Ligand SMILES: Nc1ncnc2c1ncn2[C@@H]1O[C@H](COP(=O)(O)OP(=O)(O)OP(=O)(O)O)[C@@H](O)[C@H]1O
């Protein structure tokens with residue numbers, strides 16, 4: 001049947017509920033591989049040219065060897081475990097508090113008007129300035145990093161949840177009411193699914209900030225974790241190992257993000 | 269049952285004359301609704317009264333902004349604060365009624381559910397078992413002509429198809445009274461006529477009482493037994509017109525001379541109101557411009 005395609009009113013309608021695939025995957029993959037190859041060639045060129053110290057820009061072969069060594073180093077796995085534990089604990093604590101706060105702010109106009117400005121002003125402040133306080137409260141171990149990570153992902157998740165709550169198409173709520181849905185049914189069958197995409201995006205961003213914060217805190221003051229390991233290697237001025245570790249962290253962060261995206265169905 | 273037949277005077281407009289209240293399925297009795305207080309207040313609906321008989325198809329027509337959706341929300345129980353009485357089964361409406369199904373003016377499919385799950389939504393709320401849910405939803409998906417699209421997401425459908433999903437979703441809950449607020453407003457004329465045929469056909473099958481809110485004259489005459497013409501702000505009943513065209517009707521009826529006569533007659537009334545609406549809107553804009561400049 002012929003019919004016009006009126007533009008759907010809310011931005012929410014275009015977020016992720018399509019069953020169709022993304023823009024042609026093959027072309028974007030080619031571009032991505034091209035970028036990585038180009039960067040590698042450039043790097044190796046600079047390394048061999050001798051323009052910079054060989055120590056600062058080691059050859060890819062040296063970095064490759066260092067990656068291999070890193071992957072059989074038990075200390076690496078011990079530190080990885082510490083950092084991963086910190087990140088997930090931060091995400092669990094900060095995310096849960098964030099969703100709770102976001103729902104409260106988003107559903108109650110009074111609460112939202114009263115408290116949201118604070119959340120907005122506090123959200124962009126660099127969390128690392130709270131680190132000394134956290135150390136005093138929780139010590140130099142994992143607990144202070146978890147607290148700091150939870151604090152940073154709390155803001156991200158709270159703001160995106162509050163936004164998601166307010167972004168719900170009001171007609172969908174009226175549909176639920178017209179079918180005489182109970183409050184429980186409204187929550188489970190309308191609010192929750194309608195907010196799924198913004199909340200999950202918030203959790204995904206929260207994962208990123210929790211990871212950044214935990215690593216950053218580890219480089220400042222700690223005795224374990226990947227951030228600590230990076231600083232140790234740096235103090236030995238072992239550049240190939242430093243780059244090796246950075247690349248591994250990159251890959252882990254990327255993979256974590258990708259897995260979260262897969263699980264939540266919010267991959268771009 | 270056929271109210272039009274009872275009124276042998278035929279194509280003449282009849283004055284506002286409440287039908288015997290005992291038989292009516294839906295009674296709108298001196299209903300008013302004002303938004304806001306003081307000088308800025310808007311009287312959206314003003315002292316409206318009319319009845320809808322069981323199985324009757326009534327259209328409520330008026331220019332944009334005259335209070336149609338406000339009336340729709342009051343009857344549907346979504347606007348609980350109002351003056352006067354909307355009565356169904358002898359009780360006053362003050363919340364969504366089980367006998368009433370609503371189809372909204374806006375796009376209202378759930379974008380995260382496929383067609384089948386959208387249509388089965390009301391059954392899910394009633395805890396109907398999964399296989400029965402599927403069977404019943406399937407029946408209404410076929411009725412609105414969407415068989416084969418069960419697994420599609422709303423974003424993959426055209427606007428007309430999405431609107432049919434909304435209609436099927438409301439019908440599956442088995443309403444005795446169907447309220448529709450400009451369900452075809454966003455559609456082109458051809459789609460609108462064909463969907464009108466679907467609605468007629470569905471009503472012949474299910475015999476539900478229907479109140480259609482619209483600003484489209486052709487649609488109102490094509491589908492209705494009676495038309496309630498509303499005035500522009502405040503929304504009042506200007507008059508009620510019986511449409512005495514033979515049933516069963518199809519969209520072919522739009523080319524008949526009798527159809528043209530009804531359209532011309534109602535347009536005379538409607539034009540006055542629409543013109544007044546536009547003039548008031550322009551005057552309002554001019555006044556605002558003046559105060560802004562001054
Ligand atoms: N919640 C509200 N608060 C204040 N004013 C309102 C509210 N809802 C509607 N109005 C006003 O009441 C009047 C009637 O609105 P309504 O939505 O019922 O019109 P309508 O006939 O459905 O128009 P349309 O054909 O454009 O949908 C309008 O002037 C509108 O501004």
Ligand SMILES: [Mg+2]
Pocket residue numbers: 336337338373449450
């Ligand atoms: Mg309206």
